[in-house]
Amino acid sequence: MQFTAIDVETANADMASICQVGLAKFDGDRLVGEWSTLVDPEDYFDGFNTHIHGIQPHMVRGQPKLLEIAEKLREYLENTTSVSHTHFDRVSVMRAFSRYGLKPIATSWLDSARVARRTWKDLSSSGYGLSSVCERIGYRFRHHDALEDAKAAGYVLLAAIRASELDLVDWHHRARQPIDPSRIHRDGTSDGDLYGEIMVFTGALELPRREAADLAASVGCQVESNVTKETTILVVGDQDTARLAGHDKSTKHRKAEQLASEGYPICILREIDFRLLVGTALSSEEK
Numbered sequence: 001m002q003f004t005a006i007d008v009e010t011a012n013a014d015m016a017s018i019c020q021v022g023l024a025k026f027d028g029d030r031l032v033g034e035w036s037t038l039v040d041p042e043d044y045f046d047g048f049n050t051h052i053h054g055i056q057p058h059m060v061r062g063q064p065k066l067l068e069i070a071e072k073l074r075e076y077l078e079n080t081t082s083v084s085h086t087h088f089d090r091v092s093v094m095r096a097f098s099r100y101g102l103k104p105i106a107t108s109w110l111d112s113a114r115v116a117r118r119t120w121k122d123l124s125s126s127g128y129g130l131s132s133v134c135e136r137i138g139y140r141f142r143h144h145d146a147l148e149d150a151k152a153a154g155y156v157l158l159a160a161i162r163a164s165e166l167d168l169v170d171w172h173h174r175a176r177q178p179i180d181p182s183r184i185h186r187d188g189t190s191d192g193d194l195y196g197e198i199m200v201f202t203g204a205l206e207l208p209r210r211e212a213a214d215l216a217a218s219v220g221c222q223v224e225s226n227v228t229k230e231t232t233i234l235v236v237g238d239q240d241t242a243r244l245a246g247h248d249k250s251t252k253h254r255k256a257e258q259l260a261s262e263g264y265p266i267c268i269l270r271e272i273d274f275r276l277l278v279g280t281a282l283s284s285e286e287k
Contacts, residue, residue, distance in 0.1 A: 003026055004082055009055060015088070022149060036147035036150075081110050083111075085112045087277055087281055111193065112154075115171055116128050124179050126196040128196070201237070207275070232267065236270055
């Protein structure tokens with residue numbers, strides 16, 4: 001049984017703006033290889049992201065660009081199982097490769113969050129974030145460092161394999177099933193990849209707001225009108241993101257950043273990344 005876990009950090013709300021990559025290769029139940037690097041995202045750094053991971057613009061000066069490490073990513077990920085905790089890292093890699101016109105990596109993705117939700121039933125609707133699951137399995141790590149997070153995702157999968165007595169092949173199948181596979185009638189949303197997330201939209205969206213809300217609900221999100229301490233994802237309209245490096249952020253955007261600075265786990269996404277994230281989640285359920 002071999003697989004590689006991956007995690008990335010980004011410079012701003014554009015999920016293609018990768019500024020750090022971590023890779024952890026496992027063989028059986030052993031970590032047999034690891035690699036990490038800072039990356040010059042060729043983009044600006046938003047204070048919100050820097051507050052989360054601590055990576056400053058000066059730290060990536062002289063570091064390789066994504067184009068320069070693409071082959072290293074292929075070396076670790078191609079023709080194997082690639083593990084990430086939720087689809088965010090998967091989408092970031094896809095978006096970054098697309099930005100540079102690179103051929104997508106041929107790999108089989110497995111979401112360790114989906115695995116955790118199906119292994120420990122009390123985590124099925126909430127508490128399946130990487131730090132929470134690692135607390136459950138007794139694994140200590142430094143959150144929001146790409147290599148640390150990648151290794152943590154790998155150990156989450158190994159713990160789930162032991163707890164469930166399902167192997168890697170089994171989990172590729174089980175992760176696509178409903179959380180409760182014995183249930184004949186299901187509403188779909190409760191089994192969505194993003195079930196338990198509370199999403200808010202801000203700014204001018206290309207999609208009609210009602211259609212965007214329907215998409216979010218289709219993968220399990222609860223959609224609300226205003227940012228609160230319960231909000232976990234803020235989607236910013238693409239038409240507004242050109243201004244993110246300045247000071248013209250919406251009230252909702254500023255409030256989300258303030259709450260994040262106080263320790264609340266809020267992720268800020270561009271609309272294009274939201275749409276790709278939803279599409280990725282839906283496709284994983286349809287297979």
